[in-house]
Amino acid sequence: MNAEQLKIEDLAVRFRLGAGELLVLDHISFTVAEGERLMLLGPSGCGKSTLLKAIAGFQPASAGAIRLEGRVVSEPGPDRFVVFQEFDQLFPWKTVRANVADAVRLTRGLSRSEAARRAESVLAMVGLEAYGDFYPHTLSGGMKQRVAIARAWAIEPIILLMDEPFAALDAITRATLQQETVNIWHRARRTLIFVTHSIDEAMFLGQRIVIMGSRPGRIVEIIDNPYVDTRDKPESAALRQRIRDLLTSSAAREAAA
Amino acid sequence: MNAAEASGEPGRTARAAHSELWRVAARKLVIAAIFFGGWEVAVRVSGVSPILIPSVEGVFGSFFRGIADLSLIYSTWATVQNLLIAMLVGLAIAVALNIGAFLSSWGREALQTVAAALNPLPAIALLPVAFLWFGASTTSLLFVLVNSVVWAMALNIFTGFSTVPRTIRFVGRNMGLRGLALFRHVYVPAALPYIYTGIKISWAFGWRTVIAAELVFGATASAGGGLGWRIFIDRYNLDTEGTFAGLLTIILIGLAVDSLFRLVERRTIQKWGMAEH
Ligand SMILES: Nc1ncnc2c1ncn2[C@@H]1O[C@H](COP(=O)(O)OP(=O)(O)OP(=O)(O)O)[C@@H](O)[C@H]1O
Ligand SMILES: [Mg+2]
Numbered sequence: 001m002n003a004e005q006l007k008i009e010d011l012a013v014r015f016r017l018g019a020g021e022l023l024v025l026d027h028i029s030f031t032v033a034e035g036e037r038l039m040l041l042g043p044s045g046c047g048k049s050t051l052l053k054a055i056a057g058f059q060p061a062s063a064g065a066i067r068l069e070g071r072v073v074s075e076p077g078p079d080r081f082v083v084f085q086e087f088d089q090l091f092p093w094k095t096v097r098a099n100v101a102d103a104v105r106l107t108r109g110l111s112r113s114e115a116a117r118r119a120e121s122v123l124a125m126v127g128l129e130a131y132g133d134f135y136p137h138t139l140s141g142g143m144k145q146r147v148a149i150a151r152a153w154a155i156e157p158i159i160l161l162m163d164e165p166f167a168a169l170d171a172i173t174r175a176t177l178q179q180e181t182v183n184i185w186h187r188a189r190r191t192l193i194f195v196t197h198s199i200d201e202a203m204f205l206g207q208r209i210v211i212m213g214s215r216p217g218r219i220v221e222i223i224d225n226p227y228v229d230t231r232d233k234p235e236s237a238a239l240r241q242r243i244r245d246l247l248t249s250s251a252a253r254e255a256a257a
Numbered sequence: 258m259n260a261a262e263a264s265g266e267p268g269r270t271a272r273a274a275h276s277e278l279w280r281v282a283a284r285k286l287v288i289a290a291i292f293f294g295g296w297e298v299a300v301r302v303s304g305v306s307p308i309l310i311p312s313v314e315g316v317f318g319s320f321f322r323g324i325a326d327l328s329l330i331y332s333t334w335a336t337v338q339n340l341l342i343a344m345l346v347g348l349a350i351a352v353a354l355n356i357g358a359f360l361s362s363w364g365r366e367a368l369q370t371v372a373a374a375l376n377p378l379p380a381i382a383l384l385p386v387a388f389l390w391f392g393a394s395t396t397s398l399l400f401v402l403v404n405s406v407v408w409a410m411a412l413n414i415f416t417g418f419s420t421v422p423r424t425i426r427f428v429g430r431n432m433g434l435r436g437l438a439l440f441r442h443v444y445v446p447a448a449l450p451y452i453y454t455g456i457k458i459s460w461a462f463g464w465r466t467v468i469a470a471e472l473v474f475g476a477t478a479s480a481g482g483g484l485g486w487r488i489f490i491d492r493y494n495l496d497t498e499g500t501f502a503g504l505l506t507i508i509l510i511g512l513a514v515d516s517l518f519r520l521v522e523r524r525t526i527q528k529w530g531m532a533e534h
Contacts, residue, residue, distance in 0.1 A: 058427065
């Protein structure tokens with residue numbers, strides 16, 4: 001097991017804004033171990049998506065570096081696969097099965113029949129084995145996200161990156177998909193970095209939780225979560241409160257500044 | 258959405274759509290029968306000269322004679338062939354313009370400016386210029402025809418590629434696709450609805466233009482002459498039945514191509530839920 005599979009070293013991201021610049025991420029440093037589930041939790045606009053895009057290779061670093069297994073990340077690739085929040089991330093011109101199988105063939109170079117077999121197995125994992133012949137536009141939002149997760153898992157990336165994939169779903173579907181994510185992770189322990197602004201989601205899914213603050217986006221604290229995989233345990237109330245305090249006090253500090 | 262669709266039963270939905278299709282076809286047949294019946298009765302009752310308005314019987318007679326002696330088939334093929342050649346040339350030019358637009362911002366401005374300027378110009382208005390440059394030749398006809406198809410094609414292809422959703426582009430790059438592979442696996446299929454619209458509009462413009470241009474160019478432009486030339490000559494020979502049979506052919510081809518487009522659309526972009534844009 002590689003304890004430093006992903007290493008983020010003093011990362012900063014700036015955006016050009018007209019004549020000036022906007023510092024969106026500053027002094028971001030942390031490491032992620034192989035097979036770990038890490039949550040990025042912070043208020044809206046603190047730069048969670050930007051950080052995830054930087055790890056995925058879509059957003060160049062203005063300073064610092066991101067290393068995956070020692071190599072500096074410079075462009076997107078299937079070794080860091082993203083599940084986006086948007087429901088339109090499936091290719092509408094392909095069936096559910098082809099969306100998964102073709103992605104596996106393109107990224108892994110598997111044969112048609114091997115790719116088809118893997119597609120069947122991951123679709124079964126998310127309970128959509130009966131929907132292989134459907135086109136994405138005939139699925140509900142939750143089903144589309146399931147297919148996107150199945151596709152990401154089928155590609156077998158080194159790291160799975162999820163950017164609030166369940167944020168636009170109703171509470172019950174969200175809880176089901178959170179549980180499914182945990183189940184899948186237990187079958188094949190891939191590194192998972194998951195963005196959320198829900199404390200509950202972070203505490204259920206994350207072995208460690210990176211609490212972020214804004215302006216500029218930075219790390220407030222990194223918390224070990226002993227209550228991972230459980231919901232609403234009475235003992236977890238204190239940690240929940242502490243996370244809430246961290247989020248509100250960093251928000252208050254910004255307001256004062 | 259009707260009840261059959263809502264029930265989510267593919268078999269029943271298909272059956273319901275099928276019987277609906279038959280009902281629509283039957284209604285259309287009835288309307289056509291009423292139209293032609295009324296025409297025939299009016300011609301017989303009024304006793305109008307057949308040189309002004311021929312009888313339905315005469316028109317269909319001329320139509321089937323034209324098919325039997327193949328002359329109508331040849332004229333039709335000459336017209337369709339000219340248009341198809343023009344559309345292929347137009348497509349090639351539209352693709353080249355779009356590659357230019359992709360490679361530089363000058364290319365992009367050039368495409369948008371030129372296309373915006375020439376698109377609203379009826380291609381038929383270029384006939385005098387074409388005559389001046391190429392005489393009464395096939396080149397002249399193709400010049401006018403290409404002009405009538407290329408701008409709608411170029412603009413639609415351009416819009417298609419520039420409106421590929423961001424998420425879809427990201428997913429493609431995330432899979433490690435670059436350059437031509439990204440283009441083939443993501444950009445082209447994502448832009449298909451616009452490419453398709455471009456081809457459809459081009460056909461509609463081109464079909465009108467080719468008939469009009471043939472009226473003027475005549476036999477020189479296409480061996481034996483196309484449909485446009487045929488209706489012109491028939492009128493000249495006071496063969497009004499022939500002229501009407503030619504018009505009937507033009508209408509039938511238009512309808513047939515239209516249903517072909519609709520069929521392709523149903524089997525592709527409509528099936529994929531990409532039809533509304
Ligand atoms: N391309 C860009 N150009 C300029 N500014 C940007 C760009 N992308 C993001 N930003 C800015 O960076 C900041 C962080 O954005 P980001 O999307 O990373 O936030 P987030 O934490 O994901 O928020 P949310 O929870 O609402 O998704 C915001 O202030 C945003 O305006
Ligand atoms: Mg975000």
